[in-house]
Structure formats: structure tokens, C-alpha cells
Amino acid sequence: xxxxxxxxxxxxxxxxxxxxxxxxxxxxxxxxxxxxxxxxxxxxxxxxxxxxxxxxxxxxxxxxxxxxxxxxxxxxxxxxxxxxxxxxxxxxxxxxxxxxxxxxxxxxxxxxxxxxxxxxxxxxxxxxxxxxxxxxxxxxxxxxxxxxxxxxxxxxxxxxxxxxxxxxxxxxxxxxxxxxxxxxxxxxxxxxx
Amino acid sequence: xxxxxxxxxxxxxxxxxxxxxxxxxxxxxxxxxxxxxxxxxxxxxxxxxxxxxxxxxxxxxxxxxxxxxxxxxxxxxxxxxxxxxxxxxxxxxxxxxxxxxxxxxxxxxxxxxxxxxxxxxxxxxxxxxxxxxxxxxxxxxxxxxxxxxxxxxxxxxxxxxxxxxxxxxxxxxxxxxxxxxxxxxxxxxxxxx
Amino acid sequence: xxxxxxxxxxxxxxxxxxxxxxxxxxxxxxxxxxxxxxxxxxxxxxxxxxxxxxxxxxxxxxxxxxxxxxxxxxxxxxxxxxxxxxxxxxxxxxxxxxxxxxxxxxxxxxxxxxxxxxxxxxxxxxxxxxxxxxxxxxxxxxxxxxxxxxxxxxxxxxxxxxxxxxxxxxxxxxxxxxxxxxxxxxxxxxxxx
Amino acid sequence: xxxxxxxxxxxxxxxxxxxxxxxxxxxxxxxxxxxxxxxxxxxxxxxxxxxxxxxxxxxxxxxxxxxxxxxxxxxxxxxxxxxxxxxxxxxxxxxxxxxxxxxxxxxxxxxxxxxxxxxxxxxxxxxxxxxxxxxxxxxxxxxxxxxxxxxxxxxxxxxxxxxxxxxxxxxxxxxxxxxxxxxxxxxxxxxxx
Numbered sequence: 101x102x103x104x105x106x107x108x109x110x111x112x113x114x115x116x117x118x119x120x121x122x123x124x125x126x127x128x129x130x131x132x133x134x135x136x137x138x139x140x141x142x143x144x145x146x147x148x149x150x151x152x153x154x155x156x157x158x159x160x161x162x163x164x165x166x167x168x169x170x171x172x173x174x175x176x177x178x179x180x181x182x183x184x185x186x187x188x189x190x191x192x193x194x195x196x197x198x199x200x201x202x203x204x205x206x207x208x209x210x211x212x213x214x215x216x217x218x219x220x221x222x223x224x225x226x227x228x229x230x231x232x233x234x235x236x237x238x239x240x241x242x243x244x245x246x247x248x249x250x251x252x253x254x255x256x257x258x259x260x261x262x263x264x265x266x267x268x269x270x271x272x273x274x275x276x277x278x279x280x281x282x283x284x285x286x287x288x289x290x291x292x293x
Numbered sequence: 294x295x296x297x298x299x300x301x302x303x304x305x306x307x308x309x310x311x312x313x314x315x316x317x318x319x320x321x322x323x324x325x326x327x328x329x330x331x332x333x334x335x336x337x338x339x340x341x342x343x344x345x346x347x348x349x350x351x352x353x354x355x356x357x358x359x360x361x362x363x364x365x366x367x368x369x370x371x372x373x374x375x376x377x378x379x380x381x382x383x384x385x386x387x388x389x390x391x392x393x394x395x396x397x398x399x400x401x402x403x404x405x406x407x408x409x410x411x412x413x414x415x416x417x418x419x420x421x422x423x424x425x426x427x428x429x430x431x432x433x434x435x436x437x438x439x440x441x442x443x444x445x446x447x448x449x450x451x452x453x454x455x456x457x458x459x460x461x462x463x464x465x466x467x468x469x470x471x472x473x474x475x476x477x478x479x480x481x482x483x484x485x486x
Numbered sequence: 487x488x489x490x491x492x493x494x495x496x497x498x499x500x501x502x503x504x505x506x507x508x509x510x511x512x513x514x515x516x517x518x519x520x521x522x523x524x525x526x527x528x529x530x531x532x533x534x535x536x537x538x539x540x541x542x543x544x545x546x547x548x549x550x551x552x553x554x555x556x557x558x559x560x561x562x563x564x565x566x567x568x569x570x571x572x573x574x575x576x577x578x579x580x581x582x583x584x585x586x587x588x589x590x591x592x593x594x595x596x597x598x599x600x601x602x603x604x605x606x607x608x609x610x611x612x613x614x615x616x617x618x619x620x621x622x623x624x625x626x627x628x629x630x631x632x633x634x635x636x637x638x639x640x641x642x643x644x645x646x647x648x649x650x651x652x653x654x655x656x657x658x659x660x661x662x663x664x665x666x667x668x669x670x671x672x673x674x675x676x677x678x679x
Numbered sequence: 680x681x682x683x684x685x686x687x688x689x690x691x692x693x694x695x696x697x698x699x700x701x702x703x704x705x706x707x708x709x710x711x712x713x714x715x716x717x718x719x720x721x722x723x724x725x726x727x728x729x730x731x732x733x734x735x736x737x738x739x740x741x742x743x744x745x746x747x748x749x750x751x752x753x754x755x756x757x758x759x760x761x762x763x764x765x766x767x768x769x770x771x772x773x774x775x776x777x778x779x780x781x782x783x784x785x786x787x788x789x790x791x792x793x794x795x796x797x798x799x800x801x802x803x804x805x806x807x808x809x810x811x812x813x814x815x816x817x818x819x820x821x822x823x824x825x826x827x828x829x830x831x832x833x834x835x836x837x838x839x840x841x842x843x844x845x846x847x848x849x850x851x852x853x854x855x856x857x858x859x860x861x862x863x864x865x866x867x868x869x870x871x872x
Contacts (some may be wrong), residue, residue, distance in 0.1 A: 112308030115691030305501030498694030
């Protein structure tokens with residue numbers, strides 16, 4: 101089956117998720133600049149989620165780029181990932197509006213964790229099909245970035261109840277290893293040309 | 294006429310439908326985890342509709358994959374299907390917010406039924422054009438999945454007035470036969486290569 | 487310049503316009519079926535606008551299909567059309583919520599008229615580039631459908647102040663000639679193959 | 680890496696941004712035509728932002744058209760641009776609803792400025808990769824349009840505190856040089872064919 105439509109559909113869903121988050125930022129009623137101040141935590145959580153969704157889009161892009169065939173299993177693993185990502189605007193808004201209160205900050209981490217696991221599952225499903233000698237297998241390697249992310253979320257989630265702002269900072273840290281997200285795959289692709 | 298744009302447009306509409314549903318989940322005002330509890334039926338109906346729309350997208354994908362030409366009739370049959378699917382967020386929200394009350398639960402089933410009929414019509418329109426000896430005709434066969442789904446909705450709709458939660462469970466059951474949605478078409482495509 | 491992106495962008499905008507209209511239908515607070523009755527005019531105006539946007543998408547599809555090159559002028563004529571169409575959800579909601587009151591019903595017609603003129607301009611811009619002997623020129627011919635539509639809106643707009651429901655019915659009539667929207671173009675394409 | 684997905688994703692995001700702005704225009708409760716009058720500044724700011732986003736889409740289209748390879752740096756520069764553009768609906772609504780009050784009008788200019796800088800950065804990142812002898816380098820030249828725009832915003836932003844309507848008019852002026860946005864690139868592409 102063709103890759104085209106799964107890419108277009110996923111791009112569409114990710115583009116909508118990343119864009120509707122900004123709809124959540126209610127315009128202040130007052131026209132003074134100071135009216136923006138209470139929006140700061142909402143804006144901060146928007147930036148964080150924008151980065152995460154940008155990373156997911158970019159990684160997803162590379163993952164499908166090196167896949168050769170889309171099976172039913174891959175299609176469902178992909179929908180599973182999109183499901184958890186679709187909840188990101190909800191938890192972003194809740195965390196922002198509650199000014200990083202313990203409960204919402206924890207739930208935000210849980211959604212990140214579940215999305216991370218869903219991505220790992222999707223990667224695994226594609227790897228199973230591509231085989232151990234494939235470009236993808238070499239590129240992913242031991243997947244230390246994926247493991248570190250899941251570890252960070254695992255630490256931040258319980259911490260959110262004690263020090264929610266530290267948990268928020270950890271979510272921010274979780275972005276860093278991905279900022280150059282796919283040198284792995286790019287290098288492999290170049291090597292095999 | 295090209296298949297490209299009907300696929301892109303349908304993917305766009307389906308991606309938006311599946312994503313805006315989550316906009317309906319209002320963030321709780323309280324920051325406690327217990328504030329999520331009243332959202333449970335809303336979340337449940339969201340999961341159900343996400344699965345249905347995922348199935349529709351996947352089946353639609355396969356249906357167009359084996360079509361060779363898009364006529365005006367197919368274009369309108371496709372818009373007809375998208376129309377009923379576009380009402381899914383509305384009935385999802387109503388069923389969820391009313392905590393699966395009889396009326397909304399019945400209307401949800403009616404929309405599923407109408408979307409199911411619209412899909413059957415689209416399939417029929419494409420079959421008419423492709424012919425009885427086509428890949429699609431062999432793949433669809435007697436279409437027992439489609440028939441079972443319509444039967445389930447037909448049972449669940451009146452039942453919604455007596456036992457709405459049983460109707461809701463039936464909608465959930467209606468998902469199961471589609472979870473491996475197109476082995477039929479995949480097998481046929483492989484056979485004919 | 488390539489046609490691909492103008493098609494993807496237009497499809498995206500049209501898909502969003504057609505889908506967000508349903509967001510405007512507020513879920514009734516009550517869970518009784520009778521709570522749907524006051525939504526009838528909102529639903530009716532939604533169906534009308536869905537049909538119009540479906541027609542625009544389909545005609546737009548055919549128009550670009552027979553174009554060979556996208557100039558800057560075509561790009562702006564296309565954005566101009568999308569601008570008026572982007573106002574359709576606003577006037578649809580207003581006409582529906584006001585139960586087809588004179589003012590909103592008139593404004594709805596004005597937007598249809600402006601979108602119709604914008605489509606004619608886009609067609610003209612493409613025709614200028616393709617030339618008088620092109621497939622498109624032969625297919626469009628005297629464009630009686632386009633002329634009839636503009637005539638219908640021209641009659642319905644002033645009528646909306648006296649008999650808004652007749653104006654609404656005329657908008658419905660305006661759909662009919664387009665229901666087989668582009669046999670013209672399809673026939674021409676077939677002839678020239 | 681392929682250009683296809685970055686184009687589809689950007690088109691999706693831009694299509695959503697340009698379309699959801701109209702969702703912000705609340706339908707008047709009254710059904711009289713005069714009820715539209717208070718919407719005038721909201722409508723005006725919508726037109727302005729529609730034009731700007733149309734220009735960005737069109738320029739983005741041309742920029743990627745002449746790029747040959749999408750690196751990780753380009754992908755992030757592109758996301759950076761989309762981030763600032765995603766804030767346009769928020770500031771459009773605020774400026775419109777406040778009837779072009781000083782604060783919101785200034786913030787609108789700041790977002791235009793940041794988006795303009797992000798576009799320049801994206802252009803620069805692509806130029807670095809394409810090289811000084813490339814089609815793009817010749818087409819962009821000294822980039823006087825980009826410079827004039829940034830200059831206009833730089834003047835309008837402080838002015839917004841004294842005379843917000845003049846700042847608004849300047850934002851309108853900033854559109855003009857872009858109305859024929861890419862004759863530069865089109866000419867270069869033609870020359871090198």
C-alpha cells in the first residue's frame with residue numbers, strides 16, 4: 101500500500117493539533133499590555149507543546165521516509181500515536197490555565213509518556229517489517245534518545261506532585277536531545293546511497 | 294480525473310473531523326485530578342469516534358487505492374459520506390456530555406448507520422465503474438463486515454431508548470470486525486500482481 | 487510553477503471551511519430528542535453551505551486540472567476566491583441562528599455572489615493564460631451555469647428583505663445546475679485525448 | 680530528504696491558521712444588518728492578516744520550489760517561522776476586538792516583525808545550502824522587499840502607542856510591495872531553463 105496517504109493524513113492531523121492549541125489562548129478582555137502577563141504560563145506550555153509536536157512531526161517524517169511498505173499493523177500503530185498526540189492540546193491548556201498545578205502537570209507528563217511509548221511501538225512495528233539489516237535498523241541503533249526521553253518522563257511524573265515547576269523544567273529538558281533529531285537516519289541514508 | 298485531489302481533500306476533512314473532537318473536551322476549571330472524573334463519558338465517546346473515524350479513513354484509503362478513475366458520481370458519493378462523518382463530532386459531544394442518555398445515544402447510532410450506508414453507496418458506485426471482474430469486486434466479495442455493522446446499528450438504535458449503555462457497548466462491538474480492515478483488498482492486490 | 491501546492495493549499499482551506507461549520511452547531515443542553523428541533527434552521531443552512539462548498543471544491547478541482555501553469559495572477563485570484571469562501575461559516579451560522587431573518591439571509595446571498603464573481607474571475611484569469619483554443623475554453627463555453635447562479639443570487643438578495651424563506655429556497659435552487667458540475671470539462675478532456 | 684512532506688505540513692498549518700481566524704468573528708446576536716457595524720475593526724484586521732498569510736504562503740511556495748534538499752536546519756527554521764505565524768490569529772483577534780488599541784496594535788506589529796525575521800532566517804538557511812551561484816541567490820538578490828517590510832514594522836511598532844491607526848495603516852502598506860511577490864524567482868527560473 102502507498103505511503104502517500106498515511107503521510108498526508110498524519111501531516112494533516114499534526115498540523116491541526118499544533119495549530120488549534122493557539123485557539124485555546126483566550127484574548128484578554130483588557131487592551132493593556134499588562135493583560136498579557138496572566139497568559140505567560142499558557143504561552144509557556146504552548147511553546148513546550150509546539151516543540152514536542154514539531155519533534156514528533158520531524159521524527160515521523162524520517163521514520164516513514166525509510167519505510168518501504170505500509171501494512172495494516174503500521175497503520176494502526178500510527179493511529180495509536182496520533183490518538184495520544186491529539187490529547188496534547190487538552191493537557192497543554194489544562195497545565196497552562198492551572199499555572200502548572202501538580203495534577204495537570206502530572207497528566208501532561210503521562211500523555212508525553214504514552215505518546216513516547218506509542219512512537220516506540222510504531223518504530224518497532226516498522227522495524228519488524230524492514231528487518232535487522234535495514235537502513236532504519238542501523239539508524240535507530242540502540243535508540244538512546246527515545247530511552248532517555250521515557251526516563252525523563254518517568255522521573256518527572258511523580259515529581260510533579262511535589263515540585264511541579266521542576267517537572268515542567270524536565271519536560272523542557274526532554275526536548276533537547278531531539279533538537280537535532282535525525283542525524284542518525286540522514287547519515288545512514290547517505291552511507292547506503 | 295486524477296485520484297490525488299479527492300484523496301487529499303478527504304484526508305483533510307477526516308483529519309480535521311478526528312482532531313476537532315478533542316476541542317470539545319472542555320478543560321476542567323479545578324486543578325485536581327478528580328476534576329477529570331466527570332469527563333470520563335466524554336472521553337469514552339471520543340475514543341469510540343476516534344476508532345470509527347480511523348476505520349473509515351483506513352477503508353477509504355483502500356477503496357480509492359483500487360479505483361482507477363474518479364467520475365462525478367464517485368465525487369458526490371464521497372462528499373455524501375463526508376457529510377455524515379462531519380456530524381460525528383456533534384453527536385459524540387452530545388452523547389458524551391449527556392452521559393449516554395437515551396436520545397443522544399440513539400442519534401449517535403443513526404449517524405453511524407447513515408455513514409455506513411453512505412460508505413456502501415460509495416463502494417457500490419466505484420464497483421459499478423470498475424466492473425464485476427475487478428480487484429475491488431473480488432476483494433469486497435459479499436461484504437459481510439459492512440452487513441454486520443449495519444445490522445449492529447439497526448439493533449442498537451431502538452435499544453438505546455431502553456438500555457443506552459448496551460447500545461453504547463454495541464457501538465464498541467461494531468468496531469471489532471474492522472480492526473483488520475482490509476486484508477481482503479491487500480490479499481487481492483497481492484494475488485493479481 | 488507547480489500546481490501541486492496550490493491544490494494542496496486550496497484543498498486544505500476548503501476542507502477546513504467545510505468542517506468547522508459543524509463546530510458552530512452547539513450541542514443542546516437537554517438530552518431529549520426534542521432539543522434538536524430548534525437546531526433545524528442551523529442544520530438546514532449547514533446542509534446548504536456544505537453543498538455549495540462541495541460544488542466549489544469539485545469545480546475548482548476541474549478548473550486546475552486543465553490548467554498548465556500557475557502564474558502569480560492565478561495565485562492571487564485563487565486567494566481572492568478562498569477569502570470569500572472563508573466567510574461562508576460566519577454567514578451560515580448567522581443565517582441559521584437567526585432562523586433565516588431578512589438581514590442575515592441577504593448577507594448570505596451577498597457572500598455567495600462575491601464568491602461566484604471571484605470564481606468567474608479565477609476562471610477568466612486561467613482562460614487568459616490557456617488561450618481561446620484550449621481545452622478549458624471549449625469546456626467552459628458560454629458558462630451558462632455560472633451566469634444562472636449569479637442571476638439567482640441577484641434576484642434572491644433583494645428578495646431576502648421581503649420574503650427571506652423564498653430567498654433561502656432560491657439559494658437551494660442555485661445548487662441544482664451544479665449537481666453534475668463538469669460534464670463539460672470531462673467531455674472535452676475525453677474528446678481531445 | 681524529500682520536499683513533499685515539509686510542503687504538505689506547512690500548507691496544512693498555513694491553511695488552518697488562515698481559516699481559523701474567521702472562527703474568531705463571533706456571530707452577532709441581533710439579526711439586523713446594523714449588528715455587523717461593531718465587527719468592522721475585527722473584519723478589517725482579518726482582511727489584513729489574510730493578506731499577510733497569503734503572501735507568506737506564496738513566498739514560502741517559491742522559496743521551497745527552488746530548494747533542492749531539506750536539511751534538519753531548514754526543517755527547524757521552517758518550524759520557527761510557523762510558530763510566529765501561528766500566533767497571528769491571536770493578535771489579529773486582540774487588535775480587532777480592542778478596536779486597534781495601542782497595546783494590541785503594537786503586539787500585532789511585533790509578531791509581524793518576528794515572523795519577518797524568521798522568514799529571513801529560513802531564506803538564509805536555504806541560501807547557505809544552495810550556494811551563492813544558485814537560482815535562489817540570484818532571485819533573492821539584495822532582498823529589498825524583505826528589508827522594507829522589516830523597516831515598516833520597525834517604524835510602526837513604537838508609533839502604535841501614539842497613533843495606533845497610523846500603525847495599522849502602515850501594516851496595510853507593508854502588504855503592497857509583496858502583491859507581486861515573486862517575479863524575482865519566476866524570472867530567474869525562466870532564465871535558467
